[in-house]
Amino acid sequence: xxxxxxxxxxxxxxxxxxxxxxxxxxxxxxxxxxxxxxxxxxxxxxxxxxxxxxxxxxxxxxxxxxxxxxxxxxxxxxxxxxxxxxxxxxxxxxxxxxxxxxxxxxxxxxxxxxxxxxxxxxxxxxxxxxxxxxxxxxxxxxxxxxxxxxxxxxxxxxxxxxxxxxxxxxxxxxxxxxxxxxxxxxxxxxxxxxxxxxxxxxxxxxxxxxxxxxxxxxxxxxxxxxxxxxxxxxxxxxxxxxxxxxxxxxxxxxxxxxxxxxxxxxxxxxxxxxxxxxxxxxxxxxxxxxxxxxxxxxxxxxxxxxxxxxxxxxxxxxxxxxxxxxxxxxxxxx
Amino acid sequence: xxxxxxxxxxxxxxxxxxxxxxxxxxxxxxxxxxxxxxxxxxxxxxxxxxxxxxxxxxxxxxxxxxxxxxxxxxxxxxxxxxxxxxxxxxxxxxxxxxxxxxxxxxxxxxxxxxxxxxxxxxxxxxxxxxxxxxxxxxxxxxxxxxxxxxxxxxxxxxxxxxxxxxxxxxxxxxxxxxxxxxxxxxxxxxxxxxxxxxxxxxxxxxxxxxxxxxxxxxxxxxxxxxxxxxxxxxxxxxxxxxxxxxxxxxxxxxxxxxxxxxxxxxxxxxxxxxxxxxxxxxxxxxxxxxxxxxxxxxxxxxxxxxxxxxxxxxxxxxxxxxxxxxxxxxxxxx
Numbered sequence: 001x002x003x004x005x006x007x008x009x010x011x012x013x014x015x016x017x018x019x020x021x022x023x024x025x026x027x028x029x030x031x032x033x034x035x036x037x038x039x040x041x042x043x044x045x046x047x048x049x050x051x052x053x054x055x056x057x058x059x060x061x062x063x064x065x066x067x068x069x070x071x072x073x074x075x076x077x078x079x080x081x082x083x084x085x086x087x088x089x090x091x092x093x094x095x096x097x098x099x100x101x102x103x104x105x106x107x108x109x110x111x112x113x114x115x116x117x118x119x120x121x122x123x124x125x126x127x128x129x130x131x132x133x134x135x136x137x138x139x140x141x142x143x144x145x146x147x148x149x150x151x152x153x154x155x156x157x158x159x160x161x162x163x164x165x166x167x168x169x170x171x172x173x174x175x176x177x178x179x180x181x182x183x184x185x186x187x188x189x190x191x192x193x194x195x196x197x198x199x200x201x202x203x204x205x206x207x208x209x210x211x212x213x214x215x216x217x218x219x220x221x222x223x224x225x226x227x228x229x230x231x232x233x234x235x236x237x238x239x240x241x242x243x244x245x246x247x248x249x250x251x252x253x254x255x256x257x258x259x260x261x262x263x264x265x266x267x268x269x270x271x272x273x274x275x276x277x278x279x280x281x282x283x284x285x286x287x288x289x290x291x292x293x294x295x296x297x298x299x300x301x302x303x304x305x306x307x308x309x310x311x312x313x314x315x316x317x318x319x320x321x322x323x324x325x326x327x328x329x330x331x332x333x334x
Numbered sequence: 335x336x337x338x339x340x341x342x343x344x345x346x347x348x349x350x351x352x353x354x355x356x357x358x359x360x361x362x363x364x365x366x367x368x369x370x371x372x373x374x375x376x377x378x379x380x381x382x383x384x385x386x387x388x389x390x391x392x393x394x395x396x397x398x399x400x401x402x403x404x405x406x407x408x409x410x411x412x413x414x415x416x417x418x419x420x421x422x423x424x425x426x427x428x429x430x431x432x433x434x435x436x437x438x439x440x441x442x443x444x445x446x447x448x449x450x451x452x453x454x455x456x457x458x459x460x461x462x463x464x465x466x467x468x469x470x471x472x473x474x475x476x477x478x479x480x481x482x483x484x485x486x487x488x489x490x491x492x493x494x495x496x497x498x499x500x501x502x503x504x505x506x507x508x509x510x511x512x513x514x515x516x517x518x519x520x521x522x523x524x525x526x527x528x529x530x531x532x533x534x535x536x537x538x539x540x541x542x543x544x545x546x547x548x549x550x551x552x553x554x555x556x557x558x559x560x561x562x563x564x565x566x567x568x569x570x571x572x573x574x575x576x577x578x579x580x581x582x583x584x585x586x587x588x589x590x591x592x593x594x595x596x597x598x599x600x601x602x603x604x605x606x607x608x609x610x611x612x613x614x615x616x617x618x619x620x621x622x623x624x625x626x627x628x629x630x631x632x633x634x635x636x637x638x639x640x641x642x643x644x645x646x647x648x649x650x651x652x653x654x655x656x657x658x659x660x661x662x663x664x665x666x667x668x
Contacts, residue, residue, distance in 0.1 A: 012555025012601075013659025017564075036568070037490050038416040038551060039386035041483065045379070052373035053425035053478055054461045057469070082372040091387035093476045095429070098665075127388045132665055135391070137469040142427045144387055144478035149375065156371050217372060221346025230351075234370065267346075325347025331432075331466055 005100040010130030023106060024126060027113040032089075032124040040125035042089055046148055050085035052076055053144040059332045061108060061138060063182040065193030066269075068141055069111030071334060074196045074269060075220065076143040077119045081203040082216040082272065084154045085147030090116065092126040093142040098133045108139065119198035121145070147200075151207050159214040160235035164303040165281035167274040169202065169288045170195065170296040171247040172224050176266025177255050179333050188258070191251035195293075197270030202291035206274060209287035215275035218268065220334060225264040225310060225322040227273060232308040239310045241301035241322070264312075265325050267333045275303060339434040344464030357440060358460060361447040366423075366458040374459035376423055380482055384419035386410055387478040393666045395442060395472060397516040399527030400603075402475055403445030405668060408530045408603060409554065410477040411453045415537040416550040416606065418488045419481030424450065427461040427476040434472055442473065453532035455479065484538075485546050493548040494569035498637040499615035501608040503536065503622045504529065504630040505581040506558050510600025511589050513667050522592070525585035529627075531604030536625035540608060543621035549609035552602065554668060559598040559644060559656040561607060566642045573644045575635035575656070598646075599659050601667045609637060 008015040025034060032040045056072040066074075073090065080087040092112070096105065116123055123143075153159075174195040181189030203216065215235070219227035224246070232239045248256075248263045256263050270293055274284055281299055288294030310322040342349040359368060366374045390406040400408075407424065414421040426446070430439065450457055457477075487493075508529040515523030537550065549569075553561035558580070566573045582590075582597045590597050604627055608618055615633055622628030644656040 007665050008661045010555075010665065011659055011661065013560050013661070014657070015661070016555075017658070035490065035492070037492075038413040039384040039419065039479075039481070041382060041417060041488055042385055043382040045383055048375060048377040049379055049480075050373040051376055051423060051425055051459055051478075051480060053427045053459055053476070055427040055429050055463050055476060057429060057463045057465050059469075079372040083375060085373065089385060091385055091478050093387045093389040093478075095389050095391060095474055125385055125387055129389050129391045130665065131391050131471065134468075135393075135471040135666070136474070137465065140389075140429055140470070140474065142387070142389060142476035142478075144385075144425050144427075144476075145373075146383075146385060146480065147373070154375055156369065158369070158371075221344075221350075226347050323348070324351070325345055327342045327345065327347070327349070331341050331344065331464065332469070 003102055005096055005098060005102060005130060007098045007130050007132060010128055023109055027109045028123045030122045045088060048149040050080045050083035050147045050149055052079035054079060055140060055142045056334060057140050057332050058179060058334050060182050063194060064178050066196040067108055067111045069108035070115040071196050071269060072141040072143045073112050073115035073119060074198050075334060076145040077121055078199045078218045080145040080147040081200045082218055083149060084151035084207055085149045086204065087121045087145050087147040087200050089146045090121055090123045091144045092123045094128045095136050095140040096130045097136045097138050098130055100138055119200055151212050153212045155213050155216040157215055157217060157231045157234040160231055160237050160275045160303045161214060162237055162303050162305040163278055164214055164275045165278045165299050166239060166301040167281060167284055167297060168300050169272045169294040171249045172268055172271060173248055173252045173263030173266035175269040176333055177252050180330055189255050192255060195268055195270035197293045199272050199293060202288060202294050205287040205290055206284050210276065210280040210283045213274055213276040217273045219271060219273055220267050220269060222325040223265040223267060226325045228310045229322060229324045232310055236308050238304040238306035239301060240304055241312045243312050243314045245298055245300045247296045247298055337436055339430055339432060339436060339464060341432045341464050341466060344462055357443055361443045362457045364456045379422060382483040384414045384417035384481045384483055386413035388413060389474060389476040390668060391474050391666050392513060392668050394516050397528060398512050400530040401442055401445045403442035404449040405530050405603060406475040406477045407446050407449035407453060408532050409668060410479040411455055412533045412552045414479040414481040415534045416552055417483060418485035418541055419483045421455045421479050421481040421534050423480045424455055424457045425459045425478045426457045429470055429474040430464045431470050431472050432464055432467045453534055485541050487546045489547050489550040491549055491551060491565045491568040494565055494571050494609045494637045495548060496571055496637050496639040497612060498548055498609045499612045499633050500573060500635040501615060501618055501631060502634050503606045503628040505583045506602055506605060507582055507586045507597030507600035509603040510667055511586050514664055523589050526589060529602055529604035531627045533606050533627060536622060536628050539621040539624055540618050544614040544617045547608055547610040551607045553605060553607055554601050554603060556659040557599040557601060560659045562644045563656060563658045566644055570642050572638040572640035573635060574638055575646045577646050577648045579632055579634045581630045581632055
């Protein structure tokens with residue numbers, strides 16, 4: 001193969017076939033993908049399904065703790081999981097820029113393959129487009145996921161109820177600050193890495209431990225504050241948070257303070273919010289902590305009757321209203 | 335709203351929400367999408383499923399007979415249909431360039447909505463990313479489709495058998511030449527328009543009329559010749575075509591002859607290849623012709639034992655070997 005991607009690799013002809021066989025089929029190897037028909041045949045899905053899609057445009061392509069490839073698998077696996085579903089299959093669509101070093105593509109595809117195996121969710125169908133130099137910045141990836149819902153009452157942003165506890169599976173802000181640090185070459189951020197991780201096994205643990213929960217959400221773009229505000233509005237409830245209980249890694253806290261950023265608005269890619277009746281909170285936290293990705297899980301607040309908004313009880317005893325993110329802290333974060 | 339897309343419309347915050355509500359939810363209106371959770375809940379899918387994904391990067395965004403919006407719906411609806419499936423749900427991921435006129439986005443989204451209603455396949459979950467000016471060329475769309483397989487033996491490129499007839503649902507080359515004409519402003523191509531159309535209803539008619547078929551494929555990138563070569567290789571059979579029987583519209587024939595293009599290698603977006611036992615061919619053709627998109631359906635050749643290749647019996651009685659497309663006739667055709 002050439003060392004850089006040529007336009008004809010997206011033509012649908014012989015060059016496309018070579019790329020698919022030598023790169024994608026080898027890395028993603030599974031019998032469903034290898035059929036190479038126009039669609040993948042999924043014979044064994046049962047019951048109600050969850051479907052979710054995300055396009056990944058993150059820059060740089062590689063950053064501390066991950067890459068656009070691992071992110072593209074984790075992000076969609078997590079979105080499917082948030083409906084109380086077991087993610088089963090992923091599709092994958094590449095948009096590649098002519099001239100992209102094949103080594104770069106291969107590394108990203110290898111990262112996807114590792115992430116897909118770790119999450120135990122195979123990539124079963126795909127598509128590759130190559131656009132001329134300058135028509136896209138290096139590469140974009142879309143993944144779409146399908147999962148089986150295994151809870152009688154799927155969680156939803158609409159289901160938060162007064163009296164519920166608000167749990168977070170770990171520290172917030174790591175992903176957002178990592179991307180910012182990698183992009184700007186901020187050397188004092190060397191202790192920060194993305195939290196990007198597959199949450200499907202942890203979600204299964206939570207639901208096995210406590211049965212139905214009211215809300216599951218992963219606070220990605222817009223961060224914890226934006227996601228909780230969305231939930232407050234969808235459920236028409238208030239949410240009260242205790243600032244002191246929200247876990248933020250020290251390196252993230254310091255980096256944010258230096259850069260004037262708020263970790264509550266920074267993206268996370270390996271955290272979930274779980275809202276459920278207070279009586280179930282301890283069991284849910286214990287389930288989260290059994291996962292390698294939920295070691296720092298804590299209760300950060302409660303759902304109350306009242307105006308659909310999120311208030312933060314600050315460290316010094318004040319109250320601060322958290323709204324949705326206005327403007328863009330950072331484009332191309334995921 | 336502003337008249338051009340700003341970066342913060344992709345932030346996941348308030349501006350994203352405005353765009354989603356004012357543009358996507360209004361046009362794609364359906365109860366599944368309106369839940370706005372991380373994934374869509376699909377409660378009513380039965381049996382084996384087909385899943386297919388495609389990213390659309392066509393330029394220009396609008397062309398005779400269609401747009402990137404209608405194409406993004408038709409293309410994925412058709413890929414799902416080619417597994418003998420009834421497409422049921424679509425996801426949709428936008429990658430948008432900062433500064434894109436909102437009017438352009440709205441027109442594309444309106445085209446998608448019309449195409450989705452016409453095909454009767456709702457868009458149930460989505461994602462929007464906005465990248466800085468210059469990081470993508472105007473807009474890319476990914477759609478992923480899920481369908482219910484309603485045939486006992488799903489068609490596959492691996493199933494062509496000697497003795498089968500090779501049918502095509504209509505004239506070839508229209509889409510490819512249309513894109514080329516729109517891009518280059520070729521005024522003598524005014525009689526050419528894309529064939530982009532949803533084929534799900536036609537496929538249902540065919541399968542209702544004749545039961546199982548061996549192969550269904552839509553000859554998109556690489557055209558009829560490349561797709562048939564792929565099938566010949568997957569099934570390890572020969573395919574013989576009669577040049578005189580392959581329908582090509584006169585305007586396409588003239589345009590190709592002028593530009594030095596081969597219509598057999600040009601993309602189609604509303605045609606299918608159907609390969610099935612010769613005894614069923616007449617009924618399948620009749621079923622195709624009952625569809626508005628299959629009026630010109632004909633038998634163009636047959637499957638034979640022998641080397642896995644496609645040969646064309648030419649107008650003057652010679653034989654020409656058709657291979658796969660080598661190189662790229664035209665990038666960003668779909």
